[in-house]
Amino acid sequence: TQLLEQSPQFLSIQEGENLTVYCNSSSVFSSLQWYRQEPGEGPVLLVTVVTGGEVKKLKRLTFQFGDARKDSSLHITAAQPGDTGLYLCAGVLNTGKLIFGQGTTLQVKP
Amino acid sequence: GAVVSQHPSRVICKSGTSVKIECRSLDFQATTMFWYRQFPKKSLMLMATSNEGSKATYEQGVEKDKFLINHASLTLSTLTVTSAHPEDSSFYICSASDRDRGTYEQYFGPGTRLTVT
Numbered sequence: 001t002q003l004l005e006q007s008p009q010f011l012s013i014q015e016g017e018n019l020t021v022y023c024n025s026s027s028v029f030s031s032l033q034w035y036r037q038e039p040g041e042g043p044v045l046l047v048t049v050v051t052g053g054e055v056k057k058l059k060r061l062t063f064q065f066g067d068a069r070k071d072s073s074l075h076i077t078a079a080q081p082g083d084t085g086l087y088l089c090a091g092v093l094n095t096g097k098l099i100f101g102q103g104t105t106l107q108v109k110p
Numbered sequence: 111g112a113v114v115s116q117h118p119s120r121v122i123c124k125s126g127t128s129v130k131i132e133c134r135s136l137d138f139q140a141t142t143m144f145w146y147r148q149f150p151k152k153s154l155m156l157m158a159t160s161n162e163g164s165k166a167t168y169e170q171g172v173e174k175d176k177f178l179i180n181h182a183s184l185t186l187s188t189l190t191v192t193s194a195h196p197e198d199s200s201f202y203i204c205s206a207s208d209r210d211r212g213t214y215e216q217y218f219g220p221g222t223r224l225t226v227t
Contacts, residue, residue, distance in 0.1 A: 006153075035218075042114075042203050042218035043154070088153060096142065096207060096214035103153040 003027075004091050006101025014109050016078050021104045023089035024071040032072045033098070034063055035088040043088055079108045113137055114206050116219035123194055124227055130190045131222045133204030139184035140206035144216060145177075148201040160187055194226045 004025045013019055023032070031050040035043035047056050049065035049072060056063045060083075062075040072089055086105050090098040113136040123129045133143060142161050146154040158174075160166040160181035168174045176198075178190040187206075191198050201223055205216035 040201075040221065040223065042116075042205075042220045044218070045215070048215070086151065092214060096216075097156065097159065098144075098154075098216060100153045100155075103151070105151050 004101040012107040021074040029091035031092045037086040112217040114219040120223045135206045143187040146203045
């Protein structure tokens with residue numbers, strides 16, 4: 001069974017602080033995706049990382065894929081209340097299935 | 111492009127009744143559709159994978175006779191929760207992918223909130 005361990009599961013910070021969310025697995029994925037989900041809505045894809053060691057930036061969000069393609073991180077700089085939500089990492093198997101991490105509920109207080 | 115809709119967005123039903131949830135790909139042909147279940151503030155749990163015209167493949171622990179999945183066309187998949195009970199109350203999300211695009215990217219629907227009273 002392939003698992004993706006995501007941490008932390010809950011994070012409450014003040015506006016302006018930085019944070020990092022981690023996803024780790026003992027399995028290799030063909031690629032890894034990060035999603036953000038608002039309450040009562042479906043998840044929205046933020047980024048897909050494919051190459052080991054790859055770094056992608058999306059405004060204040062920086063995504064990194066581990067060299068061995070088993071782990072990934074999401075770093076948010078100067079968090080804002082609008083960043084509040086559930087962040088999900090998902091490993092993509094070569095069958096197309098997604099293996100989701102447990103999710104990180106982020107609350108950014110103004 | 112790549113919009114997926116779900117209907118209804120919310121449904122309340124009485125214990126013992128069945129309820130059908132539709133998932134539609136609006137602007138592409140979905141060769142594969144996935145059904146997920148999500149509990150509050152928890153992650154998505156894959157229930158089953160369905161390919162158009164064939165039987166769905168269910169994940170371990172998911173009762174196929176309780177959660178009936180039909181993928182009769184390239185733009186529509188349905189999930190029917192049969193003889194629903196309060197423990198079936200959850201947020202159900204579908205996603206769709208089109209392998210003809212050469213990518214496994216899944217496009218998610220907005221979800222359906224099921225409450226069984």
